Amino acid sequence: MGLEIRDLTVRFGETAAVDDVSLDVPTGAVTAVLGPSGSGKSTLLRVVAGLETPSAGRVSYDGEDLAPVPTHRRGFALMFQDGQLFGHADVGRNVGYPLRLRHRPAGEVRARVDELLDLVGLAGYAERMPATLSGGERQRVALARALAVEPRLLLLDEPLSALDRGLRERLAGDLHDILRAAGTTALLVTHDHEEAFAIADRMVVMRDGAVVQDGSLDEVWSRPADAWAxxxxxxxxxxxxxxxxxxxxxxxxxxxxxxxxxxxxxxxxxxxxxxxxxxxxxxxxxxxxxxxxxxxxxxxxxxxxxxxxxxxxxxxxxxxxxxxxxxxxxxxxxxxxxxx
Amino acid sequence: MPRRTGAVVLAAIPLAVLVVFFLYPVAGMLDRGLRPDGHLDLGGVLDVLTRPRVHRVLWFTVWSAGLATALAVLLGVPVAFVLHRLRFRGQGLLRAVVVLPFVLPTVVVGVAFRQLIAQGGLLGGLDLDGTPVAILGALVFFNVGVVVRTVGALWEGLDHRAEEAAAALGATPRQVFTTVTLPALLPGIVSAASVVFLFCSTAFGVVLTLGGLRYANVETEIYLLTTQELDLTSAAALSILQLLVITVLLAGSHRARRGAVPHAHTAAARRPRRGDAGLVLLTAAVVGFLLTPMVSLVVASLRDQGGWSLQHYRDLQGDGEGNALLVTATTGLTHSLLVAVQAASFALLLGVLVAFLVSRRPRSPGAERLRALFDGVFMLPLGVSAVTLGFGFLITLDRPPLDLRTSPLLVPIAQAMVALPLVVRTVAPVLSSIDPRQREAAASLGAGPLRVLRDVDLPLAWRSLLAATGFAFAVSLGEFGATSFLARDDHPTLPVVIFRLISHPGEANFGMATAASVVLAVATTSVMLLVERLRVSSVGAF
Structure with missing residues (x-):
């Protein structure tokens, strides 16, 4: 089952940012939505997160319609391009934030934060403030925070685009391994086909608000839909x-x-x-x-x-x-x- | 759509308050003037505008406000540079000095300037008594700080790499200023100038205390017409004219502010260099100009019969020479503090709601227009004559279901309406500067709307909330225009006490007024120094 999007349209005034899109995000896999800027991919992600209201269509998870479910009750986690760490809290408090929201005992939070920081390769960083971290470290912390409560769907908005090339390649490999290790279902949007290939199992290509093509990496790669794709x-x-x-x-x-x-x-x-x-x-x-x-x-x-x-x-x-x-x-x- | 419903409910609360305690009284006052005997009498209104006296009043209002605005901008922009773009010891104190006049009670400033130019005052020899110079000086005194804060806050946030890029392309420092810096500051300067013009053209306390019978602006004229001559038609005509001009000004200032880049960077301020000497000297001169009336006031309050004495302060425990007051001045002070606490809480509560709503960025153009309108409506109290508001309160809130004539909350409510726009202007920029994705990140991790407020908005905005509270408290302490109508004689606030004292003859009464003014100034100054320590740059910026 997993996430199902049916006939989704999102209009801003006259223009349709997302135009009649249908797609599935199967459980246990990483799906990448690949498209140039303005293709509607980020809007699609924001609708799934519950941050944007669709003009038409339906988004459901395991058969449950998500329209009446506000963002904070969807059980997803969204990771932004620039991490959006809370600058007033240290790394440990950032990562533990979703756990504290769920009133987990302090001891458990501490243990889980250490475990997550270890997973993203930042063991011992709990006391650091976000402002003292490099861009790559910040993204790792954001990832740990997003994974903290084992979201049923992890949403990644251009997670590596803000990083420089070498770091991006290394972190893409790490992200691939971490998501596999955690068994996370993820929806990734990106404009960078290399990032999509490095992280995802499945790929959806979007242009002008519509899906041009989708399938496994191999299907998309070996049979592009058209010259543009x-x-x-x-x-x-x-x-x-x-x-x-x-x-x-x-x-x-x-x-x-x-x-x-x-x-x-x-x-x-x-x-x-x-x-x-x-x-x-x-x-x-x-x-x-x-x-x-x-x-x-x-x-x-x-x-x-x-x-x-x-x-x-x-x-x-x-x-x-x-x-x-x-x-x-x-x-x-x-x-x-x-x-x- | 639950989110939109929530916004509408939230918006309804401050709107209802604004309608009942601002629009309704103002409308009631206008209605009284326009329909003196139950039917519309537009002829009477137009007739008012043809009177020579009204022409004189209008002309004085325009030229005094225009000249004072020009002076405030000319002095304020260089000072903004020195206080916000340079870094040196004691800067915090100077910033506090500059913003201070804005919250000083108008009557205090009136008393200070009168004392300054009176026979035996520091500038007594210049024979300025009875000339408009004192009024002009007082208007500039009040508003230089507004220009400094508004332009300074913008200047601080300017990314100076644009200036460096221009310099690298071969622009001289002067060219850098005229081609890069000035265009970037212009929205702030225009916005500040329009607000200053607004304040100058609606100035009440200083014109009333300094203008005597010779000089009146629209605001004092409305006061005279309503209280002395009971000519409500003329008062209403002037109020409407004022309202129209102010709406245009507010819209213009709003438009200008839209072009201002919000605090994107906090650029590193630099230490003063030799080339800054001229600007530093000018700043010193401006600070001196701001301090002179204050110092001279303090000196006067300590002089009695040719010697140093605390007699005027001791007198505050009494009711003045020839029983000028119904209660003692100290009672007035206690009452002022109580009213200020109530007014500040009330203004904060409403102001935070309004700031919260106007800082959202709706996607649809329709919702954005609504947001802008909502924002503009809550700025109205800035410009509507406090006299009109006060008198409107008296004639509309005097019958059931809203019979507040004897309610002790009447004065705090009126003052809260005056302070409301200032609270909004302090808090809203801070809330708008929070990246909405911070809230979205928190929500996606499982935080509900209230939790998002607590975890994202509050940690970033609590300083501005405190600063706004202090600012509202200080403004309320000094509010005179509306309070002069509403405060009952046995329950005056300190500014009303001071005005009473200077309106009564007698050396001792004037001495008491200087002492009471110092006490009031010290109270507002202390609050503003605390506010300044919070380092919220939107305080007093427009």
């Missing part, structure tokens, strides 16, 4: 029309797709590659050379070359296609919204 999921190029058929002929003659998304690493410079291409631009990275290519018969595509191969702009090269780095898009009739 593919680019948003981190695919570097999309090939369609005649060019797509020409490419299909080469790499997968038995298939019937008509449009395909390619990761940058799908096009690789190699002496015996089947396609010829002109180098439009080249940029060095520690891992590889990133190229913009004009591939004969396929058009402009992103590609890579080994760093030890020198490539200059305007040079003619041969490229091969790495078949497991491309994802056929769903045919147009399969693109409609999933109706449960």
């Amino acid at each position: 593919a680019r948003f999921l981190g695919y570097a190029s999309v090939v369609s029309g005649e060019a797509a058929l020409r490419l299909r002929e080469r790499v997968d003659p038995g298939a019937d797709w008509t449009e395909v998304a390619l990761r940058r690493s799908a096009i690789r410079v190699s002496e015996d590659g089947p396609f010829a291409a002109t180098v439009l631009a080249a940029r060095m990275t520690p891992e590889q050379l990133r190229l913009d290519l004009d591939v004969d018969g396929l058009g402009p595509l992103a590609g890579v070359a080994e760093t030890n191969r020198s490539v200059s702009v305007g040079e003619r090269v041969h490229v091969s296609v790495v078949t497991d780095r491309l994802a056929p898009l769903r045919p147009a009739d399969g693109r409609s919204r999933r109706t449960p």
Whole structure:
């Protein structure tokens, strides 16, 4: 059962921030809602938390309609982008806050706070004030606070976006492990596909208030709904029309797709590659050379070359296609919204 | 939608009080003037506005208030910089000195300035008695602090990285000020100026005590017309005119305030540099100007028959030369304190409710318009003539079901209405500055609405609540306009006692008035010093 959202619409004045959305968040898994800013994903999360009133539709948990249930009785916990720790209370009091709300005995609160701080890797931080913590530490404390009463659903609003890159990657891994260890059901909204892939089991892609696609990570990743979704999921190029058929002929003659998304690493410079291409631009990275290519018969595509191969702009090269780095898009009739 | 119902119920309480104890009395007063014999007489009202005396009064009101406002802004902005953007020892005391005049009882200031310019006073030689200079000086004296606080609070919160960015792009300090700082401060300056103009054009106590028979503004004219000449039609006409002008001003000030960036940062203040010398000197001069009447008042209260003496203070236990008072001055003081406690509690209770409601940020445009209207309505008592309010109380709350003529709560209620906007203006900015997501985080962790108030709002707002209480208490101690109508002769407050003393002839009565003024000033000053220690920058800011 878990969380069910049916035909949900949220309007602010004339504009619909969320437009007729239906989706399920199954128990025991982490579901990520992925979308650019303005896609309505945060509004969706706020409706689930009970902070926003829907204009139409229904949100229920284990079959119970949540409309009449105020935020504080939903048994969820919401973790904000910037943690929103209470600045006037120390770390221990922040983490123990939901336990004290439920009148747990002081001894139990202390023990549980220590246990949670240990879980998020901040053992011994109980006396510190939030203002003295780094951004990453604050997010860890916010996570511990949100997990304190074992919420039946944990809501995460861009939990790592405010952090710098290295920290974000490390904390995403930690968050994945902590949520698994606690067996928490979670709904995560983010604009960063890497964050979604690192933390979630299931993914929902939103655009302009509507769900574009949902499914397991693998389903979404291997069959993007359309060119926009593919680019948003981190695919570097999309090939369609005649060019797509020409490419299909080469790499997968038995298939019937008509449009395909390619990761940058799908096009690789190699002496015996089947396609010829002109180098439009080249940029060095520690891992590889990133190229913009004009591939004969396929058009402009992103590609890579080994760093030890020198490539200059305007040079003619041969490229091969790495078949497991491309994802056929769903045919147009399969693109409609999933109706449960 | 339970949340919206809750807001409506909460809003109903202060609204009901405002209607019964503010709008109804004011409307009653206007009605009495507009329909003298039961039917509408607009001709009479328009006729009033053509009288030469009324023209003289209007012209004096406008130019004295305009000039005083300009002076207050010119002096206040540099002082705001020195007291809020620099950091030095003794700054807290100076800030208290600057905000103090605002809560000083108007009669006390009147007495102080009269003493200053009288024969034998410090400025006696300048022969200013009977000129408008004293009135102007007193108006500036009162309102410099309003400009300093309003602009200073904004200045303190300005992110100075914008100034640094401009400097890095090659702007000279002067260009930085005119192109970055001043535009950012402008909403605060406009807001302060409109409020100051409002205060100056409705000033009552100082004009009454200093203007004598020659100079009257709209407010004192309303007083004269109602109490001396019993010409209610003329009084009502002037009240309506005043109400219209004030509504426009309040709307303008509200609009200006909307552009002000709320306290985003607390930028690090810096130590004074050599280049600040001019501004520091100006600040010293302003502080000197503010202290002079006070010091001279204290000196006068201690001088009797050419020598130092505590005689005037001892006299406070009596009822004045020629029985000027019905009760002793000390009784008046006791009564003042009691009334102030009642008025402050009442204003705090209502003000916190209003501040709570106006600090919410509704999403729908309709609800936002309602919120803004609600906010504006509770600012009205700032500008409506306290005289109109006091007289309105007398003529409307005198029959069942609301016969309060003899109720000891009449004065506290009227004073609470006067203090209410100040409480709202002190508390609301603090509540608005709380990130709503703090409340949402607490709610999502299981805290109910009351628990959220206790755990999120209260820890961040308790200082402002205390400060607002103190502020309301101090304002109530000094309130004169409405109280002068409502306080019964056998139950006067100290400002009423002082006014009585200076209206009666006799050296001893004037000496007693100076002593009583010092006592009253010390009381309000002590309260304001405590308030200042709370470091709530919204106190006295608009």
